[in-house]
Amino acid sequence: xxxxxxxxxxxxxxxxxxxxxxxxxxxxxxxxxxxxxxxxxxxxxxxxxxxxxxxxxxxxxxxxxxxxxxxxxxxxxxxxxxxxxxxxxxxxxxxxxxxxxxxxxxxxxxxxxxxxxxxxxxxxxxxxxxxxxxxxxxxxxxxxxxxxxxxxxxxxxxxxxxxxxxxxxxxxxxxxxxxxxxxxxxxxxxxxxxxxxxxxxxxxxxxxxxxxxxxxxxxxxxxxxxxxxxxxxxxxxxxxxxxxxxxxxxxxxxxxxxxxxxxxxxxxxxxxxxxxxxxxxxxxxxxxxxxxxxxxxxxxxxxxxxxxxxxxxxxxxxxxxxxxxxxxxxxxxxxxxxxxxxxxxxxxxxxxxxxxxxxxxxxxxxxxxxxxxxxxxxxxxxxxxxxxxxxxxxxxxxxxxxxxxxxxxxxxxxxxxxxxxxxxxxxxxxxxxxxxxxxxxxxxxxxxxxxxxx
Amino acid sequence: xxxxxxxxxxxxxxxxxxxxxxxxxxxxxxxxxxxxxxxxxxxxxxxxxxxxxxxxxxxxxxxxxxxxxxxxxxxxxxxxxxxxxxxxxxxxxx
Numbered sequence: 001x002x003x004x005x006x007x008x009x010x011x012x013x014x015x016x017x018x019x020x021x022x023x024x025x026x027x028x029x030x031x032x033x034x035x036x037x038x039x040x041x042x043x044x045x046x047x048x049x050x051x052x053x054x055x056x057x058x059x060x061x062x063x064x065x066x067x068x069x070x071x072x073x074x075x076x077x078x079x080x081x082x083x084x085x086x087x088x089x090x091x092x093x094x095x096x097x098x099x100x101x102x103x104x105x106x107x108x109x110x111x112x113x114x115x116x117x118x119x120x121x122x123x124x125x126x127x128x129x130x131x132x133x134x135x136x137x138x139x140x141x142x143x144x145x146x147x148x149x150x151x152x153x154x155x156x157x158x159x160x161x162x163x164x165x166x167x168x169x170x171x172x173x174x175x176x177x178x179x180x181x182x183x184x185x186x187x188x189x190x191x192x193x194x195x196x197x198x199x200x201x202x203x204x205x206x207x208x209x210x211x212x213x214x215x216x217x218x219x220x221x222x223x224x225x226x227x228x229x230x231x232x233x234x235x236x237x238x239x240x241x242x243x244x245x246x247x248x249x250x251x252x253x254x255x256x257x258x259x260x261x262x263x264x265x266x267x268x269x270x271x272x273x274x275x276x277x278x279x280x281x282x283x284x285x286x287x288x289x290x291x292x293x294x295x296x297x298x299x300x301x302x303x304x305x306x307x308x309x310x311x312x313x314x315x316x317x318x319x320x321x322x323x324x325x326x327x328x329x330x331x332x333x334x335x336x337x338x339x340x341x342x343x344x345x346x347x348x349x350x351x352x353x354x355x356x357x358x359x360x361x362x363x364x365x366x367x368x369x370x371x372x373x374x375x376x377x378x379x380x381x382x383x384x385x386x387x388x389x390x391x392x393x394x395x396x397x398x399x400x401x402x403x404x405x406x407x408x409x410x411x412x413x414x415x416x417x418x419x420x421x422x423x424x425x426x427x428x429x430x431x432x433x434x435x436x437x438x439x440x441x442x443x444x445x446x447x448x449x450x451x452x453x454x
Numbered sequence: 455x456x457x458x459x460x461x462x463x464x465x466x467x468x469x470x471x472x473x474x475x476x477x478x479x480x481x482x483x484x485x486x487x488x489x490x491x492x493x494x495x496x497x498x499x500x501x502x503x504x505x506x507x508x509x510x511x512x513x514x515x516x517x518x519x520x521x522x523x524x525x526x527x528x529x530x531x532x533x534x535x536x537x538x539x540x541x542x543x544x545x546x547x548x
Binding site: 186280283308315317 | 457461465468471484487488491494495496497498503505510514525545547
């Protein structure tokens with residue numbers, strides 16, 4: 001059932017929220033056995049919220065799943081990492097409070113790459129399970145918000161999922177699973193209560209079965225928050241007019257059949273486009289993104305040391321350095337260790353200027369390149385991913401650098417903090433193909449108007 | 455970028471990670487390869503460019519110097535196994 005219709009029916013008393021929530025919880029448990037989309041299904045909280053729904057709210061009675069890295073009070077929130085096992089936040093992330101206020105019902109925490117470190121959702125925490133693609137269990141969901149994308153695709157009930165993107169973690173799994181995924185402007189949605197990956201890149205967003213479902217949530221979650229010093233005071237711009245669309249020329253270096261589908265979609269929707277070149281973004285965004293992301297991640301993860309929350313061991317008689325080192329070495333997964341080491345390296349005296357500062361200078365040049373492009377067009381468009389969802393066995397053969405290269409198309413808009421939307425435009429060998437629309441800062445309304453090019 | 459076992463272990467020690475021989479063997483070429491890729495940025499001149507600490511320019515935000523509500527000591531210690539007399543208990547520092 002469409003989310004809009006469901007909410008109207010709830011308000012009119014035509015459907016029971018409690019029954020819907022019980023049904024979706026049952027379904028989530030069943031699907032989870034085969035597909036591993038949830039790290040935690042929060043039945044108790046869901047039923048309590050269903051019982052006390054704000055029927056006047058914009059999301060009255062709507063079941064919502066939450067990526068594991070977003071804190072929900074009293075519900076285990078691990079960001080997909082073993083090191084945070086047992087951590088039950090004492091507070092809600094700001095976005096959770098906003099959703100509940102508008103009548104949403106939180107149903108559980110979705111699986112993800114550990115701390116968001118991945119493009120395929122295979123880098124899960126040491127005791128977590130890899131989610132499987134909803135259309136082919138041998139294939140991956142994409143990452144890092146794989147659980148959110150997979151469940152959004154498979155559920156038969158009204159539902160949206162709150163997810164998070166640092167370098168493509170919403171667009172990529174949305175593309176591989178064939179759902180709509182919105183990543184808003186950096187700073188539009190408060191990051192308070194997000195277990196951070198990289199502070200200057202993280203953005204909380206939303207996935208839905210279709211584009212209009214995500215728009216509904218975008219009307220609820222933005223807003224300045226004094227608890228997040230990077231949250232914006234500005235609002236989404238009203239103007240939704242799209243006069244010109246620019247297809248990013250360098251992004252077309254993908255499989256011919258993916259390219260064909262994208263042209264077919266643009267043509268069948270009468271979307272006229274011009275070609276736009278983004279040479280700096282194409283050549284340098286991936287490296288700039290990964291350096292900044294890893295540097296910030298390595299500092300963020302320094303706080304996880306077996307004290308105050310998460311995994312702890314007996315501290316009696318232990319030396320602090322040995323204790324912290326033991327906890328971290330035994331509880332971080334392989335990719336987390338790799339990124340901590342790379343991030344620590346690029347911040348070290350002697351290397352900082354060559355890597356970390358350089359990457360942030362390059363980011364400025366890339367932002368300027370996008371700004372120039374948006375003087376010519378209202379929206380940019382490209383394939384979301386260079387491929388469709390690969391098989392897990394093939395992903396396992398990739399070297400780390402080959403993994404990172406998969407973000408070549410999503411790194412740019414994420415690095416620049418630009419809003420972008422993945423739309424499913426068809427299938428290749430039964431696997432979904434995603435198209436990504438990118439807009440200038442705070443022009444989310446243009447993203448939702450791509451089919452109405454003047 | 456050439457990186458040897460000594461540098462790798464130094465970085466790991468700084469990050470409070472203990473790497474076994476197998477991990478060192480696996481990580482060394484991977485890290486070297488990634489850093490090599492990162493040096494792609496050497497090709498672009500950024501001499502006159504200021505670093506972008508955020509994608510959107512933001513100003514420092516200060517809160518008013520007024521006391522407000524916060525979590526209680528009991529609440530703060532709710533997630534903690536190692537605690538004593540209302541405090542976090544950690545390993546020995548000296």
